[in-house]
Amino acid sequence: MSQELLGTTGIGSPTKRPPTTEAFAGFFRAFVDLLSFVGFVPAMAMEGDKLAKKAQDAGIMTDDDAWLSWTGEMASYHPLVEHMIHCHAVDNFLTYVSDLISLAYRTRPEMLKSTESVKLDEILEYTTMEDLVSYLVDRKVNELTYQGMRRIDSYLSGRFSFRLFEKEATSKNAVRIVEARNVIVHNRGFVSHIFISRVPDCALKIGQRLEITWKTLFEDLTFLSTSASDIDARAIQKFNLRAAPFDEEFAHRIGLRLGRTLELARKNNVEVKVG
Numbered sequence: 001m002s003q004e005l006l007g008t009t010g011i012g013s014p015t016k017r018p019p020t021t022e023a024f025a026g027f028f029r030a031f032v033d034l035l036s037f038v039g040f041v042p043a044m045a046m047e048g049d050k051l052a053k054k055a056q057d058a059g060i061m062t063d064d065d066a067w068l069s070w071t072g073e074m075a076s077y078h079p080l081v082e083h084m085i086h087c088h089a090v091d092n093f094l095t096y097v098s099d100l101i102s103l104a105y106r107t108r109p110e111m112l113k114s115t116e117s118v119k120l121d122e123i124l125e126y127t128t129m130e131d132l133v134s135y136l137v138d139r140k141v142n143e144l145t146y147q148g149m150r151r152i153d154s155y156l157s158g159r160f161s162f163r164l165f166e167k168e169a170t171s172k173n174a175v176r177i178v179e180a181r182n183v184i185v186h187n188r189g190f191v192s193h194i195f196i197s198r199v200p201d202c203a204l205k206i207g208q209r210l211e212i213t214w215k216t217l218f219e220d221l222t223f224l225s226t227s228a229s230d231i232d233a234r235a236i237q238k239f240n241l242r243a244a245p246f247d248e249e250f251a252h253r254i255g256l257r258l259g260r261t262l263e264l265a266r267k268n269n270v271e272v273k274v275g
Helices: 002-008 022-057 070-076 078-107 129-145 149-160 168-187 193-198 214-239 248-267
Strands: none
Touching (some): 022 078, 070 078, 078 168, 078 214, 129 149, 149 168
16 A cells, blocks of 8 residues: 555655665655655544544533544644645755755766865865865755755756756746745745746735645645656766665565555545545
8 A cells, every 4th residue: 555655656666666866765764754644644633533422422521522623623724734744845855956966976076176266275174185075065065955946957957967857847847846835934825026936827916825735735745756756867877876775674664654654544534645
């Protein structure tokens, strides 16, 4: 059951997928945690309602005591939960991209060659070339991560003929997803001038609240996971990055955990399958 869900999100069975980078392994762990949370929370709310009903039937709890419907209460928090999940998913993806770029630079430090200058006092702070390269890698990665998804993609394409997203449509979708995260974090979910300028196809107007439905949320989760998987496979070939299969014990443990969560969710008619 867990493999079925993972397959629909583009990650596939952890024991069967080809070797991945360390950066993707970190992304995968966080992604599974998020999927587990998505299935666990609504299922537990329904379990709470079932226990309350049993307590009422047994006379342990009166109607006056049962003032709270856990599923009803949770529904009132849907916008907040959906925003939280969206932001966590995007942050996980952005961290993956940052980690992958760092890995590529550390694997092939000659990629750092450019017209950029390094001050002498910065160089003298480091006693070995390895430490200096590590500093330059961190500086470049931090600089890139603050420039936005489209700028990162453009930089990688121009410098190394490597695109995060090979099609314009997927690139635009990635920008939309990331900018939605920025609006949630920096403007409480209300559409801003910056959002409209970066997502011109958006039908919302400035000041309107950005709503993320469960359907959109799962579609975006699927997109981020399939994109990370695709990027990783191409980057391994392009930059000759070290890759390794998932540890079988880890994969088995994750599969059991996610399987239990999905079983609990589906027992309560909570749909968490993507695709």
